[in-house]
Amino acid sequence: MDKYDVLKLENQLCFSLYALSREVIKMYKPLLDPFDLTYTQYVTMMVMWEQEQITFKELGNRLYLDSGTLTPVLKKLESKGIVRKYRSKEDDRVVIVEITDSGRELKDKIIEVPENILCRFSGEEENLLSLKMQLDELLRKGLNKDCT
Template sequence: MNKYDKIKLQNQICFPLYALSREVIKKYKPLLDKFNLTYTQYVTMLVIWEEEKIMFKELAKRLHLDSGTLTPVVKKLEAMGLIIKYRNKDDDRNVTIEVTNKGLLLKDEILEVPEKIYCNYKGDEEKLILLKQLLDQLLLNTPNE
């Protein structure tokens, strides 16, 4: 083993995660195009649908996104009429995001997306479940900055 083995692409933890993530997100694109959503908008809506009303800071934390990345996503979702955002009356630094009726209607329509994604991995369901569990554990142990 030479000293440069640790910087070979094949020995990096990040690369297969990155490559698989790109491949999976690519599979979402045609499904989400039907709803005029990007992948980032979709995962943002998943959290908003779960909570129906959430503080911006909590949304960013749940998505592991910084404010600069999430702000334009939220603005676009608001412009699409899927959410509303408003400042807290007691503390205008706190922004609340809330799903609209139009957003709730989309929730019912988009139920097909996860089912169609899983169809791409027939025969690998157990591996997917294990991978998700392992990734969730690693994310829990990763400081959210």
């Protein structure tokens, strides 16, 4: 084994994850276009359908998004009238994000998207479930270990 094999693209876990993620997200585009949602807006709404009301900080944590990425996503969703943001009455440093009635109605309209995506992986359900469990475990354990 050559000492530079570690630098080959084909040997990079990060590239495989990146490429697969891009391909899967591309599958969502034609399904989300009729609802005028991007993939990031869609996953944000998935949290909102679960929580209905959540702090900006907790929403960012759930989505693994920093405020610089989440802010424009929420502005767009707010302009569509499906979420609203406001400051907490108890602590004005805390921003609350809340789903609107239109956002709740969208949930019923978009319900078939996950099933449609799963259909595209027909025959791979067991592999997908295993992969998801492994990825969730890696996220849970955290990847911030210092190796120096």
